Amino acid sequence: MDKDYITITKTDGTMEKMEVVATFRLEESGKKCIIYKSLNQDKYYAASYDDEVDYSNLDTNFTDEEKEQLNKVFNVIKNGGEVDA
Numbered sequence: 432m433d434k435d436y437i438t439i440t441k442t443d444g445t446m447e448k449m450e451v452v453a454t455f456r457l458e459e460s461g462k463k464c465i466i467y468k469s470l471n472q473d474k475y476y477a478a479s480y481d482d483e484v485d486y487s488n489l490d491t492n493f494t495d496e497e498k499e500q501l502n503k504v505f506n507v508i509k510n511g512g513e514v515d516a
Contacts, residue, residue, distance in 0.1 A: 437467060437486045447471070453508050457500050465489070466505060477501045 435451040462479040478489035
């Protein structure tokens with residue numbers, strides 16, 4: 432299976448290539464989300480996105496309930512399972 436990548440512009444203006452781990456929609460809020468991973472470190476990130484502009488405008492602001500849902504999805508993915516969020 433081919434891996435997908437995105438390039439993130441950090442707050443300091445530098446850019447970093449990241450591996451896309453999963454994309455899905457949160458059931459309750461309907462937000463489209465992406466989980467991506469740093470290639471330089473074993474660090475994971477999550478964000479929501481607008482599919483009309485692809486991944487160029489990621490939003491990392493989530494409610495506590497959305498964070499709980501993201502953690503559940505991440506834990507299933509991390510353990511090699513699949514999930515329908």
